[in-house]
Amino acid sequence: MAAPLAALTGESLGWGGHVALRDVTLRIDPGERVVLLGRSGAGKSTLLAAFHDRITERTALVPQDHGLIGTLSVFHNVWMGVLDDHGTARNLRTLVWPRKAERARVEAVLQAVGLTGLGQRPVAQLSGGQRQRVALGRALLRQGAVVLGDEPVTALDPAQGGALLDHIAGVFPTVVLALHDMGQALRIASRIVGLRDGRIVIDAPTADLSESDLLTLYR
Structure with missing residues (x-):
């Protein structure tokens, strides 16, 4: 098995003394298309930041505030x-x-x-x-080995956003995105990580998940 691009093992993540995510064990492998889902404030941006800090390969970033x-x-x-x-x-x-x-x-x-x-x-x-x-x-x-995107198409209509997500997936070998659209997540991702109540509650291949499974993240 190839070495992961980034790996977290039993870690607590947050900022300024605030813990947003607890007991995080997660790895990102080369070639994956991973989508992070969860309510606003669930910790998606925190998890992306942790990956950004740990990935040593060339990385492209699309921050939520655009930068x-x-x-x-x-x-x-x-x-x-x-x-x-x-x-x-x-x-x-x-x-x-x-x-x-x-x-x-x-x-x-x-x-x-x-x-x-x-x-x-x-x-x-x-x-x-x-x-x-x-x-x-x-x-x-x-360009680079991986792109990290924090809600990178929220300001676009679904068709435009979907086309750009497809383009991104065609350019970057590995893709890790925080999205809010479950339909886009199911369409673009090879694996979905769901966050709720400060923990990872879903981590599965997209083929094994349905929209009803993902709705549990928002109830």
Whole structure:
């Protein structure tokens, strides 16, 4: 069996002295598509953060708050996904005068997320759904062994969100997402982890689960 990308064994997770999840034993293996489900506040973001801290492979992140800089253009916010691939001088030059090849790389990603032609627009002028697409574009430009997404398509309609989830699953070898849509979870995931009352109460292959099984997380 291949080594896991991340593993937790009997751990308590939280922040600032607050424990959000107790006795967490969970591993993420290469090639999995894992979806975390549970009520708001169930600990999905906490679990994603724990994985982010432990995964040593190249990781792309789509945080719930998007992590964008409103005064910068869409191009520059997407380019932030690869800032750590380049030195300070290159990044400063790209901030002022991006090269044609750099613009082309970003434009290809913007086309994939439905933002064609908006590269020069300040992020502050975008709608919530467009900002979410920028965050997805940044992750797609970065690429990597795994993507971690915290409610990455909540601002999009189901068809648009589903198409982007499919695209993400086609780009990244391993996918770990916190979602709120059970239908999307059952469709996209190979494995579902359900959280309730500060604990993992479901951890099973998607093929073994139904929507009625997942409804127990919200009762």
